[in-house]
Amino acid sequence: MATYAVGDIQGCLTPLLSLLEQIDFDPKADKLWVAGDLINRGPQSLETLRFIRKLGDSAVVVLGNHDLSFLAIVEGFQAMRDGDTVEEILRAPDCDELCYWLRQQKLVHHDPELAYTMVHAGIPPQWSIKKALRRSAEVEEVLQDDDRYQDFLLHMFGSEPRQWDKSLRGNDRLRIITNYFTRMRFCDAEGQLEFQAKSGPDSAPKGFKPWYKIKNRKANADRIVFGHWAALQGYTDAEQVFALDTGCVWGGSLTVMCLEDQTRYSCACD
Template identity: 60%
Template sequence: MATYAIGDIQGCLEPLQCLLKKIAFDPAKDKLWLAGDLINRGPDTLATLRYLYKLRDSITIVLGNHDLHFIAVYYGLRKLGKNDTLDQLLIAPDRLDLVYWLRQQKLVHHDERLGYTMVHAGIPPQWTIQDALARSREVESVLQSENPEYFLAGMYGNSPNIWSDQLSGADRLRVITNYFTRMRFCNAQGELELQTKESADAAPFGFAPWFSFLQRKARNEKIIFGHWAALEGKVNFPNLFALDTGCVWGGTLTAMRLEDGVRFSCNCLA
């Protein structure tokens, strides 16, 4: 039995199948962790989600910004963007089952036995793992409720750009979601800068990669994340495992075996 974590798939089914073949994945005994952005931008969004749905008993998922975007579009709370590849998924006869399944997934996953935490984008410097799990549950409880539209309608936006315990309502849920699914750069207090998407050394003045702060409260915890393709899977800090290697942009799709840290990859079409 082995556990493999995989970075952003984004609807790239052939590289995913290549990767699972390379690692000899056996759903009867092995487990997959998926670091979010399962769908969108790639060529096979519907087929990818259906494929993963069939494997659902063997996989653990955290949602990414593209997954949440699809759910919002499905509920009519956001329009399709020009680069979205969600059309076939939105009219699929099994879309209700697929949307419901996505809504049940986490934003942060922690496994005490394996000693890893997984999140799509990151955990802000001012939060411990336990803080992150508690905040994650706040969003999950609303997304899984009978009225997910309340959360989805207020999900988009860049403000507030810093956490406060006094935040409430849509503002509170939005900043939590932005930390977990959109964050790249922030300052030591957790103030977000959400415009810049380049490599780690392209930080705007006053900001730095979220994982670079020496006093980051979760610095001693092993964290798996995706989202940041420009890192090319490289993070020069301990206990951090970047797995978005830009498959949808012509890079590779990467898996890491959690038991020993060995990585596997398959090339993706540009």
């Protein structure tokens, strides 16, 4: 039995299947952790959703920004943008079922036995893993509530507030939590977010650093796997932090890592 974590698939099912064959993945014995952005920009978004969903309990999924944006498109709260490849899902007869399944997924997953935490973008420096799980649960509760999830999606977009404050309430509170877990790259020591810079860690604006390089992070001793940041090319110089988005949808590669021994396997993507 082994547990593998994979970076952003973004609708690139063929490389994923190739990787699973390479590692001899057995859904009856093994687990596949998916670090968000299952869909969009790649050519097989519908097939990817169906495949991961069909894995059942063998798959552990956290949501990424593309997954949440898709749910907002379904509800009519966001227009499709150039490069989006979710139209096939919208036309699919099982679209409602797939959306419901997405809404049941987490923003942060923690396995105390393996001693790993998975998130799409990162954990802000002011939160421990325990605190991050509590904040994640707030968004998950709303997203799974048939009476509240549409209002959440309607107000989800935006870059304000840029910093956590425990006094925040309502949509502002849910938005900053969501932005930390699904959009964050750079922040400052107090957890203030910076959204403009999207290239490598050396492009940090003055006063900001990659979230995992903030000194005295509360989760500094915890092992974290994440995706989202293709410009890192799978590399961080933080010993306990593992970047898994290696830019498959941009012509890079798809990467999985075995959590038990940290061995990486990659597949080139056309």
